[in-house]
Amino acid sequence: QVQLVESGGGLVQAGGSLRLSCAASGRTFGTYTVGWFRQGPGKEREFVGISWSGGSTTYDDSVKGRFTISRDNAKNTVYLQMNSLKPEDTAVYYCAATKYYKSTYSLRGSYDYWGQGTQVTVSS
Secondary structure: OOOEEEEOOEEEEOOOOEEEEEEEOOOOHHHOEEEEEEEOOOOOOEEEEEEOOOOOEEEOOOOOOOEEEEEEHHHOEEEEEEOOOOHHHOEEEEEEEEOOOOOOOOOHHHOOEEOOOEEEEEEO
C-alpha cells in the first residue's frame, strides 16, 4: 500500500511559479510510475504529466515547456515545478502512482493510488 500526500499549492499571480510535492510512503517508491493530474472548476480531471519509474517524463501539450516533473527517490518525493502559470492552470492538483507500465497512462483508471489533492489558484 502506498499513501501519497501533495503539498505546495497556493495563490499565485499569472506568470508566477509554484512547486508542488508528492510525498509517498513505502520503501520501493522508486519503482513506481507517478502521474500528475488536475481538476479545474467544473471540469473533468485531466492528465498533466508523468514521471516514469526509470526517470524519464512525459507531459501534456498544455503544460509542455512550462511544467517540469522531477523525483528524489531517496526522499520518496516527486515534484511538479510550474512556471509561467496562467489563470487556466487553476485547479486542484493530484498525484497518482502505479507499479505497472500502462500505455493508458493519461487516464485516471491507470493508477492505483491517489493523493488528496492541493489547490492551485492563479490570478490574472
